[in-house]
Amino acid sequence: MRPVAVTGLGVFCSIGGNVESFWSSLLAGKSGVVPLTRFPAGDMRSPIAAEAPEPGGGWPNRSDRLALRAAREALAQAGLDRLPGQAGIALGAGVGGLPESERAFGAALADGKLGRRGRLRSFLGHLPATTADVLAFELGAGGPRSSVTNACSSSTVAIGQGGLWIAEGETDCVLAGASDALSQLTVGGFNALRVVAPDVPRPFDRDRSGMVVGEGAAFLVLESIDRAEARGARILALLEGFGLSVDAYHATAPEPDGKGALRAMRLALECAGSSASDVDYVNAHGTGTVANDLAEAKAIAALLGDRTPDVPVVSIKGAVGHCLGAAGAVEAVASVLSILHQVVPPNTGLAEKDPQIALNLPTKALRHSVRKVLSVNLAFGGNNGAVLFGRAL
Amino acid sequence: MNPTWVTGLGSVGPLGLGLPSEFPAADGRPSLRRVPQGLPLKGGFPPQAVRWLDNSSLWWVNACRQALAGHDPAERERTAQVVGLGWGSTPPVETLIRTAYAEGFASMNPAVFPYSVGNAPAGQAGLLLKVKGPALTLTAKEPAGLTAIVEACRFLSAGAFPSCLAGGVDEADPLLWRIVRPLRARRAPPAGEGACALLLRSSEAPPGRALARIAAWCSPSEPCAPHRFPNPEPLCGRMLETLLARAGWPPDSVGIAALPGETPRLAEFSERFMASRLPRARRLIFEENLGACGASWAGAAILAARTLAEGRAERAVLMAVATGGAGWAVAMGAPGAQ
Secondary structure, X not given: OOOEEEEEEEEEXXXXXXXXXXXXXHHHOOOOEEEXXXXXXXXXXXXXXXXXXXXXXXXOOHHHHHHHHHHHHHHHHOOOOOOXXXXXXXXEEOOOOHHHHHXXXXXXXXXXXXXXXXXXXXXXXXXXXXXXXXXXXXXOOOOOEEEEOOHHHHHHXXXXXXXXXXXXXXXXXXXXXXXXXXXXXXXHHHHHOOOEOOOXXXXXXXXXXXXXXXXXXXXEEXXXXXXXXXXXXXXXXXXXXXXXXXXXXXXXXXXXXXXXXXXXXXXXXXXXXXXXXXXXXXXXXXXOOHHHHHHHHHHHHHHHHXXXXXXXXXXXXXXXXXXXXHHHHXXXXXXXXXXXXXXXXXXXXXXXEOOOOOOEOOOOOEEXXXXXXXXXXXXXXXXXXXXXXXXXX | OOOEEEEEEEEEXXXXXXXXXXXXXXXXXXXXXXXXXXXXXXXXXXXXXXXXXXXXXXXXXXXXXXXXXXXOHHHHHHEEEEEEEXXXXXXXXXXXXXXXXXXXXXXXXXXXXXXXXXXXXXXXXXXXXXXXXXXXXXXXOOOHHHHHHXXXXXXXXXXXXXXXXXXXXXXXXXXXXXXXXXXXXXXXXXXOOEEEEEEEEEOOOOOOOOOEEEEEEEOOEOOOOOOOOOOHHHHHHHHHHHHHHHHOOOHHHOOEXXXXXOOHHHHHHHHHHHHHXXXXXXXXXXXXXXXXXXXXXXXXXXXXXXXXXXXXXXXXXXEEEOOOOEEEEEEEEOOOOO
16 A cells, blocks of 8 residues: 555644643553443443543534544644535444434333424434544545444545545545444443443453543554645654454454454555564554453454564553543554654553463553554454554655 | 456346346336345355345345456456445435434444445455455435446556446435425436446457447536535536547437436436537436436446447537536447447
8 A cells, every 4th residue: 555644733632622631641651441421320330531632623423522522633633624625424333323312212212202393413423434524524525435334443444444535536635533432231231241340440460350441532644655744734643554354253352363453554564565574553443451451462462472572562541441432543643653653552450461361561651662563452243453653765 | 548348237227137238118116226136146056144134235236246257257356336425325324313312322233234235245245256456335316326437447547456347326215305305306306226237348449249349438526515406507518518529429429328317307307418519329227217316327338338349329418417517427439339
C-alpha cells in the first residue's frame, strides 16, 4: 500500500477531552475507571466503567456527540474547517444509538406505549450508520462513506479501509475513526459473560481478572501525501499498512495460540513492505482477560522473535477501559502520539507481569526511539485487525 | 482496476433457498416479507454448533454455503467476507434487553450476547464453513448488500485477498418493524429479510464458472440530513457518469438497471432518470419480492448476474442511495463481453 499521511488527531474519552489532556493522563498512568453513573447497574456483577464526560452538542445520540467532538478536534489540527468536497468518512461503529433506544425500549415495555413520537426518534438513531451520516451532514464529505461493525476491531478496520481508499485513488482525504458510548446492553452483556474485572483492568498482569468497558471517540484525518504537501499540512505520521484476519475458532474466545492475531499483524507488515524487525513498539489489544492477553502475547512474541525483550508492548486499556468499537481509534491516536513524542506510555494497572507472558511491558512512560508502531485489535468472532504507523520523513 | 468476477451465488429469503432467474409477480402487497419457516438450514452442521445461532447468522452461512458449492474447498482458507447489514442484529438485542428489563441484567443469557454484535454472521461463516480470509462487516441501511459488493471490489482490486463472499443479511425484527412502519412512506415497497451472497474473484482473465464481470464501482455521497433521502438527481447522475467512464460504456449499451425505489418519490425519480439517461435499459424490480432489507440489493446483484450469465442482457448498472446521502453503484457485464 502506498503510505498515507496522518494530518490530524482528535480524541474524547474518560481520561481526556482532547489530545493534549489524553496524552498527559496516559503518560501519568491515570485510569478513567469509575463506578457507573450513566445508568442503574446495581444488579451487575461489576458496576464500573471508564465513563467519558458529557461531550456537548445538539444531537440526540451520545455516540454522535462524542464523534463530533473528536472529529472537530482532528479537523482543527489538520487545519481544516470542514472536510473537502470529495473526502470520505470511514467510521468504526459501535453501538450507535443503542444507549438511547434501549432506554426508550425499556420505557415502552413499562407502559406498553411503543409508538410515542419521542420514542420513535430514539429508535431512528439506533442504527450505527447514523453517526457517519451526522458527521457528513455537519462536516461535509461527498466521497465514500462506510460504517464498519467488526465489534472491537471496528475502528482499526475503518482506519485501514480509509487508507486503502486513498492509496487506491478513490479519494485524497478521509476522516477515519470511531465513536462508542456506554450502553446497558454491552456493560450487562460482558457482565453476563463474567469477563468484567471487579475493580480496574490489569492487562498482562498475573492477577488480571477481566476487562472494563469504556466509551469515547477518536478520529484521524488521513490524506494523500501529495495533497498534504501541496497544502503545507504538517504530516504527523504515515499510515503504512493494515491487515485483517479471522480466527474461525470460537464466537467469543480467541484462538489460544494467537495464530489469527499473528496473521493480521504479518499482513499489516506485508501490506507496508515492512518486516517484524522494523517494529519499534506494539500497541496491544490487551483487554485484561486471561484468555485474550495470553493468546495475544503468544502472537506478539511469535512476531517479534528474538527482539521480544527489546520491543515495548503496551495496552492502554488499563487507562481508558475497553472502548469497544472505538478502541482501535483511541489506540491509533496514542500510537501516532508515541511516534510524535518518541515516548511509549505505561501499561496502567499492571503491577506484576504474568510469568507466562514473555513481553517487554513498561509500567512507566518510556522515552524510546519509535519509528514504526504496530497497533492491534482483536474482536468477537475472531475478527482481528492491525495497522502500521510510521514516522513521517 | 482489475475486473472482479462473480463466480457463485446464494440466498435465503422470502422466496426460499436460492433465487429464480425471473421473479414471480408479487401477490398483493404485504407490508413485510419473511423467510418461510421449515427451510433445511441446519443440516450438515454439528447440532451443538448451531444450537444458539441467530437467524441472521444461519441465513448468511447458508447463502455462503450455496455460493461456495462446487468450488475447491482449499480456496476457503483465503476467501474473505464483506457482509452488509441494513439494521443489524436487532432480534438478539431485543431479546437481551427484554430479559434485562423484566428480570434484571444478571439474567441476561450469555449465549445470546455474542449474536448482538454485527459481525456474528461473518464469524459463524468462518467457523462453520472454514472461510478463513479477512472479514469486514458494514452497516448501511437498505443498500447494505450493494455497499458490501463495492467495498469487496475495492479490496479485491487492491490485492488484499483473491476471492470474497460479499452480500447482505438482515432479520426483520417484529418490534423494529412496529416502530419503523409508521415512518415508512405510504406505497413504499414491503420490508423483507434474508441473506444474499455472491462469490467474487479478482483476475485479469475470466475464471472458470464466471457468471458476470464487475467492470466498475463507485460510492460518492451527497450529505443531507440524517434519516432523509438526498436529492437523488445529482447523486445518481454522478454515480452513472463515474461508472460509465470507468467501464468505458456508452449509456445506450446498458440493458438492465436497478435504481432507488425505497419511496414512491424515489421510484418516480428512477423512472424519469431511466427514460432520460438509460434509454435502452429495463428496470430490475426486486424489492417487491425480496422486501427492502440489508440483503435486497445483493439480491438485485444476483438477479443481474443471472440475467447476464443467461445472455438476456450484456450490461447492467445498479445504483443505491441511503438516507443520509450515501450512494453505492456497480456496473456488471456478461462474462464474455468487453
